[in-house]
Amino acid sequence: MAGVTLRGVKKRYPGGFEAIKGIDLDVPDGDLCVFVGPSGCGKSTLLRIVAGLETASEGTVAIGGRDVGALGPAERDVAMVFQNYALYPHMSVFDNMAYGLRNRGAARPEIEARVAEAAAMLDLSALLARKPRELSGGQRQRVAMGRAIVRKPALFLFDEPLSNLDAKLRARMRVEIRALQRRLGTTAIHVTHDQLEAMTMADTLVVLNAGRVEQVGKPADVYARPANRFVAGFLGSPEMNFLDGEAGPDGRIDFGALGSLSAGAGARAPVSRKVVAGIRPENLAPAEGDGPDRLSLTVDFVEELGAARLVYASREGRRVVVHTAAHGGWAPGAPLALTAAAGDVRLFDPQGGAALG
């Protein structure tokens, strides 16, 4: 078991493209760390650098306090699950799981015991004689997990292992992987571009963008206090509403024709300044009475989700989404007044997007 430490890691691909632009990161022992970010941000590259499948152009990687820069993937004591599972198509499920142990010279009884144990954990015991092509997608996924856990490695590396599954199965496997990792207590790095998967699974969330770390933290903290506009927009679905406004000395944000809202103490500016206000859809609610904190809009359309609904409203081309459990007169074309608590209005610098206050 081991933590992972990255220091000043950079990766330039042949051809000059810099996929990783300098990353420092500490993943504590036993942690489930999730790398999340949009497609092409370098998640896989970073994971493969940790695995030893790719070499860092600069910087150091340590696993369990040991610098692994000079070691190949087999010597790093890591196990990886690939997006397409990369099962050996000609080997049975048993052989797929046993191959790494065999190559490491494990004795036959030990191999059988370990495979049986992993198969029982993953509900694969009845499938050991099958070939991968005779399995469903979810079963293949579990075999790939099995191949990783039989080895009892110091570190699990998961590269989007759930992205080929349908939504229901993905939700179930999310929970199973989470539980399995807890039970084994093995440090794991899980890569995904799915923010929901990232939020639900992570002990530590690492938001990546364009080869850089945007923010590291517990999922709830990162969600509640995004460090910048990118993180704020990336986490949460539907996306946070962003509205251009002007912050005055009284701590109110003026949105022009839409109205105004009061924001937290951090919003108070000695002189008026332009800001971008971010409000999550679930933090917007219909305004009661006629207080000053209100946005006046018109309902465009409503998306019914069953337990809740998304109300899209706009005014003068500026659109907001409200996520609400309330049923009510959301008729398209009807006027709508919305409000939000001061603490739920996050402010960002219009230049650069850093969080203010």
Place this chain on the structure above:
Amino acid sequence: MPPRANLRAIALHAALILGAAALAVPIWLAFVAATRASADFVAGDVGWLPGPHGFANFWTVLAAGDSADGLPPAWPMLLTTLVVALLIALGKIAVSLPAAFAVTYFRFPFRSLAFWTIFLTLMLPVEVRIVPTFQVVADLGLLNSWAGLSLPLIASATATFLFRQTFMSVPDELTEAARIDAAGPLRFFFDVLLPLSRTNVAALFVILFIYGWNQYLWPLMVTTEPRFYTIVVGIQRLALAADEGTAVWHYVMATAILALVPPVAVVVGMRKLFVRGLVETEK
């Protein structure tokens, strides 16, 4: 079925039947000729239906021989040809698999030079380089030997290319999974690459076996001893004799039919793997 689709099916089938017939008729005629007596050829009356001498002719050609016409039995020649064809086919596969492995998976100095050198030999089949190759084989003292018969035909750019193509279609993730599973290059080759290329190896074996079986010019040049005569050389010698008077065309045809049997058997026996090896792209 709508009439248009009907017409289409009829036209397709007609084309297929015609094609099959065009290929089968000469073989049928050879078979008919192989069942006739010498006199039928002198009379110029062979016809379309088998004669009564089939068993006798095939027995004579295969096992007994016919000393009156200077005809040796064919089975030793068939055996020789089988050995040569197997040596060539297996030799080519044994050489080109590691060659393809090297140029696909390893970054060594002059890799592209090695690659293009292999590529160049594509333009140098044995017929083109026959004089210098003969010289080399003679200098090495390999005339009238199994090595002399097969070695110069074994180096194979075609097979190397095919295997390179096959290997490149193996997903990178599989290579990476094997690296994480602590499989070194040799383990990876034997445990992963080779089993995955099974159908391609089979398809290539069929093609190369037939290539080896049909070799004519090279065996004719490097062997003078009858025990190294291949069946194609044997047919040629028989045909020569037939031309010179004794009308043994029934024996020539019987030998030709016999020479057809092993390659056909190989194709039929490996048909399934062969077709899969040619059409399968997914790994």
